[in-house]
Amino acid sequence: MEDFSLQGKVYLGESINGKPGAMHWVNDAALLQVSPTASEEKRKESYSGNRGTSATINTGTEVSFSLTLNHGSAKNLALGLYGEVKTVAAASITGEDFPEDLLAGDLVMLERGNVSSVVIQDSTGSPVTLVEGTHYAVEDAVGGVIKIIDLSTLTQPLSANYDHGGSSDVLMFNQAPPVRYLMMNGMNTVDGSTDKIRVRLYRLKFNPVGQLALINDTFGDLQLTGTLLLDSAAELDETLGPYGKLELLDAE
Incomplete structure (x- = not known):
């Protein structure tokens, strides 16, 4: 070469x-x-006066x-x-708890991303299913971000059921x-x-x-x-x- x-x-x-x-x-x-x-x-020599190597x-x-x-x-x-x-397969999540004391305008990040079929419930004895567009919005399905709109008639904490896509987690x-x-x-x-x-x-x-x-x-x-x-x-x-x-x- x-x-x-x-x-x-x-x-x-x-x-x-x-x-x-x-x-x-x-x-x-x-x-x-x-x-x-x-x-x-x-080592340097010491006999010539030049201190050569x-x-x-x-x-x-x-x-x-x-x-x-x-x-x-x-x-x-x-x-x-x-x-x-870690390889994570697509799956369904049931009963993922939200943070407590949420206010209108707050954003909640779900544990997984690339989500679909989101269902959110409150924590009354007979849980109330929240209405998308009234109580919450899916702000970013890929990022798994939920926006709170109005929880005035609901009991916190909330929980979510949803499907998510697969991923390779580093x-x-x-x-x-x-x-x-x-x-x-x-x-x-x-x-x-x-x-x-x-x-x-x-x-x-x-x-x-x-x-x-x-x-x-x-x-x-x-x-x-x-x-x-x-x-x-x-x-x-x-x-x-x-x-x-x-x-x-x-x-x-």
Whole structure:
């Protein structure tokens, strides 16, 4: 490979003794970089008057990485948020309690979003079913927001029955820092090139995302960073190496 400008697909999976577990494609990855640094101890001579460096000791090598993901899938978000993905099926909710002492104009957020078939009752002995448009309004069905209009003849607290759609919920910061195995299947995009490359990085420990834009005026992305950890199992295999390897693939 001579002149090069690489693009390709990035896959992530569990890292198991130097080998990848089940992998998934992260979709569009805008950036993948590794940044090695070496630290050293220096000794300066004291006989010439110049205090020149006479010897060095390499005290360690560290490799960091940057990975920018353009797709905010649940798995991608979980990487930067140290999160766990929970799949919630569409279902029906019965008897979800509202806050007490609601006033006209107040907004109530239901536990789930994407709601339909909303029925609200008060808490008298024989519950009164509220009339939509008179007592309440569904302010935002997707957000699960109910607006209170008039409760003057009703007994609080209220409760709601409704149906909700399914979702993939990302629970934030309830997991240990994720460590993943990465493979990139890449191509050289320089004009006329047919070079192919495969990159394997065995243990990527992710930092929490530095910033997650929830409201912004342009495309959002996930700018992830972290440290490439030494894999002791892979280090013992002369075909792997301790951190990863680049495979410059022969032409077909």
